[in-house]
Amino acid sequence: MRLVHRRARPGDSVCFVWPALGTLRRYLDVAQHPTNATQTIAVWRRRCWGSCCFQPDNRGQVPRNAQRHCTRGGQDNETRSRFTGWHAHELEVKGSVWQRRLPSVGVFASRDASRWRQYLETLGAALVGTLSAPCYASGSTVARESLQVVHGNALVTRDLAAAVFALIGSYAWLKIWDWLATNGYIESTLSRKIVHITSVPLFMLSWPLFAENHVAAGAVPAGVSLQSWSTFLSMAARSSQGIAAMVPAILSVRLLLAGLGLSQDTLVNALARQKAAMQKWIREHADEDGASEQSMTANASMVVQGDRSEALKGPLYYCLATTVCTFLFWRGPSPVGILALIQMCVGDGMADLIGRRWRTPKWPLPRGGGSQKTIGGTTVFIVSAFLVSCLYIAIFHAWGYVDIGIAAAAARIAMLTVCCAVVELVAPGDDNITVPLSACLIGSLLFPGN
Numbered sequence: 001m002r003l004v005h006r007r008a009r010p011g012d013s014v015c016f017v018w019p020a021l022g023t024l025r026r027y028l029d030v031a032q033h034p035t036n037a038t039q040t041i042a043v044w045r046r047r048c049w050g051s052c053c054f055q056p057d058n059r060g061q062v063p064r065n066a067q068r069h070c071t072r073g074g075q076d077n078e079t080r081s082r083f084t085g086w087h088a089h090e091l092e093v094k095g096s097v098w099q100r101r102l103p104s105v106g107v108f109a110s111r112d113a114s115r116w117r118q119y120l121e122t123l124g125a126a127l128v129g130t131l132s133a134p135c136y137a138s139g140s141t142v143a144r145e146s147l148q149v150v151h152g153n154a155l156v157t158r159d160l161a162a163a164v165f166a167l168i169g170s171y172a173w174l175k176i177w178d179w180l181a182t183n184g185y186i187e188s189t190l191s192r193k194i195v196h197i198t199s200v201p202l203f204m205l206s207w208p209l210f211a212e213n214h215v216a217a218g219a220v221p222a223g224v225s226l227q228s229w230s231t232f233l234s235m236a237a238r239s240s241q242g243i244a245a246m247v248p249a250i251l252s253v254r255l256l257l258a259g260l261g262l263s264q265d266t267l268v269n270a271l272a273r274q275k276a277a278m279q280k281w282i283r284e285h286a287d288e289d290g291a292s293e294q295s296m297t298a299n300a301s302m303v304v305q306g307d308r309s310e311a312l313k314g315p316l317y318y319c320l321a322t323t324v325c326t327f328l329f330w331r332g333p334s335p336v337g338i339l340a341l342i343q344m345c346v347g348d349g350m351a352d353l354i355g356r357r358w359r360t361p362k363w364p365l366p367r368g369g370g371s372q373k374t375i376g377g378t379t380v381f382i383v384s385a386f387l388v389s390c391l392y393i394a395i396f397h398a399w400g401y402v403d404i405g406i407a408a409a410a411a412r413i414a415m416l417t418v419c420c421a422v423v424e425l426v427a428p429g430d431d432n433i434t435v436p437l438s439a440c441l442i443g444s445l446l447f448p449g450n
């Protein structure tokens, strides 16, 4: 392995002006000079993102100590530390992906997880370019100058683009399910639960779009105790996990404002309608078991409008829990954040979705809020949360983010899942707080070194 440096060429400025073009150029370079692919990519990185690069060995392998070597080639201290992880990682992935063909060719047929990851990361780079292009094209000096400031910090630009992408994705996703429910294609309760089950797992699949951590993984939460608040906040705002956590945080603010009546929000209205429909369903079925007529009448009027303050409960806690888990645990190396979010989304959501339709005996526990949990619901919680947790840990391990493999983690995931199912069953308070909170605590005990 050796460090590769070369002078900037005129063509490099194209990459700077429009990184999407740079991505395209990278594809073409790889296609034209297959044996030189590694160097081409590395050089492009160096020019665009101002750092050092490596020449991995003939088999495209990056030595384990690559990261240590990389720190020699950076420029100032800050750039050096920010770029270290990025380069070590880029090259690690390269060996299996970039050598002989365009990464998009055959990627869908591939079972090689690193290809998927590379594909998503390339998409992230292309997104940066695509989103910044209109600003350049607008000709506005302010837009260009501010973009150049951000481009000076290219990894942050990429994270911001990925966050914008996830926000647009969340908007579209919520809209689709609400549209299906309001037009009568599916029940409102089903739409709400599908959103609950799928939103955050989809969000997690977008995490490779974010750049490699600018600040070492774990350093941001550790900064709470080590750094002054201003240093901590600036680290947090520039870190991948900080920017990714802004996605659920922005949704939380939206829910908070609308729930307090400070803004009109169609999302909140939809959630409130769905919740009202769900409560109606629960009370109707409670009525079958002898519930009072009064509760039915009160509920019927709610279905028309829904209660906007509902946004301040389940959905808000859901978004806040996602913000905290994303920010503290991010995509690894610890599996705890991913597991906690899967328990909250898949376990709790599936227990409700299937538990309400599958008539199984109810647990002999006092009722909270008119609902009663069933043995079938708890069984579905355990099975679904366990399977999806295993799937996500396998994916994130194959992507190289989580450092524990599925074989080593499976028994502990099973224990965690059973504990969360019990918490969901007995703990007072909203499941969107109790389940992820206990998953984080129990997970940290079960995976102490990860």
Ligand SMILES: Nc1ccn([C@@H]2O[C@H](COP(=O)(O)OP(=O)(O)OP(=O)(O)O)[C@@H](O)[C@H]2O)c(=O)n1
Pocket: 282, 314, 351, 352, 353, 354, 355, 356, 369, 370, 371, 372, 373, 374, 375, 376, 377, 378, 381, 424, 425, 431
């Ligand atoms: N372990 C479980 C959990 C839920 N349910 C079913 O799902 C319904 C609603 O569950 P609950 O978690 O109480 O819903 P909420 O918290 O009110 O819904 P949300 O989280 O969407 O606000 C219950 O009445 C029950 O029929 C079940 O059978 N078994």
Ligand SMILES: C/C(=C\CO)CCC[C@H](C)CCC[C@H](C)CCCC(C)C
Pocket: 165, 166, 167, 169, 170, 173, 192, 193, 195, 196, 199, 200, 202, 203, 206, 247, 248, 251, 271, 314, 315, 318, 319, 322, 432
């Ligand atoms: C009904 C819900 C909870 C009640 O128990 C779920 C509320 C969903 C949130 C309002 C939206 C959450 C969005 C995610 C944080 C981001 C999704 C991004 C993705 C690309 C779809």
